[in-house]
Amino acid sequence: MQVSLTAPNSVQYLQPTGLFINNEFVASKSGQTLSTIDPATEKEITTVHAAGADDIDIAVAAARSALKHPSWRKLPGTARGKLMLRLADLIEENANILATIETWDNGKPYQQAVAFDIRAAADAFRYYAGWADKVQGSVIETTPEKLAYTIREPVGVCGQIIPWNFPLVMAAWKLGPALACGNTVVLKPAEQTPLSALYLATLIKQAGFPPGVVNVVNGLGRVAGATIASHLGVDKIAFTGSTQTAREIMKLAAINLKSVTLEAGGKSPLLVFPDADFDSAVTWAHIGVMYNQGQVCTATSRILVHEDIYDKFVESFKQKVATVSTLGDPFKDVTFQGPQVTKAQFDRVLSYIEAGKSEGATLIHGGTAYKDFNGKGFFVEPTIFTNVTDDMKVYREEVFGPFAVVSSFKSEEEAVRRANDSVFGLGASVFTKDVKRAHRVAADIEAGMVWINSSNDSDFRIPFGGVKQSGIGRELGEAGLEAYTNIKAVHVNLQ
Numbered sequence: 001m002q003v004s005l006t007a008p009n010s011v012q013y014l015q016p017t018g019l020f021i022n023n024e025f026v027a028s029k030s031g032q033t034l035s036t037i038d039p040a041t042e043k044e045i046t047t048v049h050a051a052g053a054d055d056i057d058i059a060v061a062a063a064r065s066a067l068k069h070p071s072w073r074k075l076p077g078t079a080r081g082k083l084m085l086r087l088a089d090l091i092e093e094n095a096n097i098l099a100t101i102e103t104w105d106n107g108k109p110y111q112q113a114v115a116f117d118i119r120a121a122a123d124a125f126r127y128y129a130g131w132a133d134k135v136q137g138s139v140i141e142t143t144p145e146k147l148a149y150t151i152r153e154p155v156g157v158c159g160q161i162i163p164w165n166f167p168l169v170m171a172a173w174k175l176g177p178a179l180a181c182g183n184t185v186v187l188k189p190a191e192q193t194p195l196s197a198l199y200l201a202t203l204i205k206q207a208g209f210p211p212g213v214v215n216v217v218n219g220l221g222r223v224a225g226a227t228i229a230s231h232l233g234v235d236k237i238a239f240t241g242s243t244q245t246a247r248e249i250m251k252l253a254a255i256n257l258k259s260v261t262l263e264a265g266g267k268s269p270l271l272v273f274p275d276a277d278f279d280s281a282v283t284w285a286h287i288g289v290m291y292n293q294g295q296v297c298t299a300t301s302r303i304l305v306h307e308d309i310y311d312k313f314v315e316s317f318k319q320k321v322a323t324v325s326t327l328g329d330p331f332k333d334v335t336f337q338g339p340q341v342t343k344a345q346f347d348r349v350l351s352y353i354e355a356g357k358s359e360g361a362t363l364i365h366g367g368t369a370y371k372d373f374n375g376k377g378f379f380v381e382p383t384i385f386t387n388v389t390d391d392m393k394v395y396r397e398e399v400f401g402p403f404a405v406v407s408s409f410k411s412e413e414e415a416v417r418r419a420n421d422s423v424f425g426l427g428a429s430v431f432t433k434d435v436k437r438a439h440r441v442a443a444d445i446e447a448g449m450v451w452i453n454s455s456n457d458s459d460f461r462i463p464f465g466g467v468k469q470s471g472i473g474r475e476l477g478e479a480g481l482e483a484y485t486n487i488k489a490v491h492v493n494l495q
Contacts, residue, residue: 001025003046007100008038009110009331013199015101017048019055020201020216022062023209029054034191034218039107039339039346040330040377048194051219053227056186059215060233063157063184066212072184075210077133084129084179087207088122091172094203098196102168105195107338107378108292109330121172124460124476128176131481135181137488147492152485154182155259156235159228161221161249162197163240164190164341165295165400171197173464173475174238175214181484186215186234188225190241192342194218221245230255238483239263240297242398243424243469261473261483263297263465265398266426269419270300270455271441273412274308276431280453282316285404288429288455290325290382293337294402295345297470298427300455302395303406304415310408314386317406318365325382325402328373339378340401346378349401353383356394361405362387390418398424412437420446426466429455448474 001018002025018025028049036045051059066072091098098121099113108117137150160174167189178185189197201216217224229237229252236259239249243264253260270288272281288300305313330338340346346369353367366381373379382402388395395405409415419428428447432438442450448466451457458464463479465471473483 001027001049005046007104009100011097011100013097015046015195016198016202017046019049019051019059019218020198020214021055021059022215023205023211028052034194034220036105036193036195037342038104039341041374042343042376042378045104045195048198048218050191051188051217051224053223055217055219056224056227056231059186059217060157060231062212062215063186064233066210067154067157067184069210069212071210072182072213077135077180077182080179080182081129081132083207083209084125084132084176087203087209088125088129090203090207091118091122091125091200094199098168098199101196101199103330103338105193106164106167107330107341109335109338111333112292117166117169120169120460124169124172124176127460128180128480131177131478132180135481135485145493145495147494149490151488151490152181153488155484155486156183157233158183158185158236158238158484159231159234160185160187161225161228161237161239161241162187162189164193165292165297167193168196168200170240171200173480177475177480177484178238179213181481183236183484184213186217186228188217188219188228191218191220225249226252229253229258232256234258236260236483246471259483261475263471263475264469265424266297266299266466266470267302267396267398267422267424268298268300268427268429268447269302269304269445270429271415271419271431272303272305272309272313273430273432273434273437274306275433277433277453278309278313278316281431282313282320284429284431284453284455285317286320286324289404290321290337290402291456293340294382295341295400296456298449298456298458299400300427300429301399301404302419303404304409304418305406306415307408307410314364314406318384321365321382321384327370327379327381337382337402340380341378343378345400346380349380349383349399349403352394352397352399352401352403356385356388356392356405359392359394360387361385361392361394366402390421396422412441416441416444423469424466425468426470427451427456
């Protein structure tokens, strides 16, 4: 269940292609496979086995067995933490291979994969390793006749469905708290980007995790993902992806009232007030929407700028994007923006560009496919629209690409009202030097996260998640543990 691959940056390694169940790579029962495509060249990298319903049954049974086995169930939290620390070390030791896989499979620039994705994955496992022996209950004072206390127990078998924009990082965000709390996992990578999760599985085994604790099952969302979400042997679902898919997962999970954590879509606003540090606002606005090819759920893609500095901001933002957003070979150090992850995503971004034009918005930068690298690849020039009204499709809907709309506002009240006029509520950014205004606006904005004078610089120690149709629950930080434990109350009669 492995193939020998030589990546474009000359890294040669064995890439697992089977389903990872009970610490072994196995073929799918159906014999179905998925092709994974290099989005920079449009060439096939390899094929991987695709799980069907029978395979999911086997993986869930393995996770259920491991949950009850003394090798995991009786393992002290400190020992679980040591396994996770070893896994973090292995991720860093294999940083070159993992970053190469992410870049090849996903299209993100290699230097960004090394600097962020690999580090963030290792950091998440180390952080939750520290929590593994600190997931504690409490004693509750009642009366002298009663002793009452709580125990925090694992939820059970957790189905985790990973997106394609940050494959390794999102796996770590979900696996970290689940394993720290003593759960077992059936993890489904995105069908577009399965390779890094499969390689991570080899490191999980190497770290010493018992068989069945983590199972990785590639497959189509409508088959493998839907089966996991509706499986009676799965106790919890954690999902990151589109709002539309999140709704479907909630419906499927209702069959046995699974606990759900959903991190869904966004159309995050970035507000720039006239007293802001201008150059900093322009820099962060660029990072907030163009980083990772704009394929970021919290991308601050609705930029609202006070009318006093609007024209100056638009010109400076345009210049920043034109100067910094270097497109091309994702393995080159100078590249800031690689290709969109798939042809479907490439077409989606281009369709929104056409929608912006047809709705009467003004295209001031980009807006076309880019084929200057090798005549191939799913590259889209970073795109900026102005003269955008709040009822336009490009203002209201998530594009998930290097695509920003810029509009002006007159007052703080207007800025907050327009920022909140959305079905989404994932993130928001506020740029101002007025500390009172900063905290006032942060409190008034309807979002799970607000950055003041920055954008999208999330941290593994700080809760991450949204409100409204951007999701349910939180990941990261201490709050990320809550989704992976049940509280059992124990009443002791002392009479």
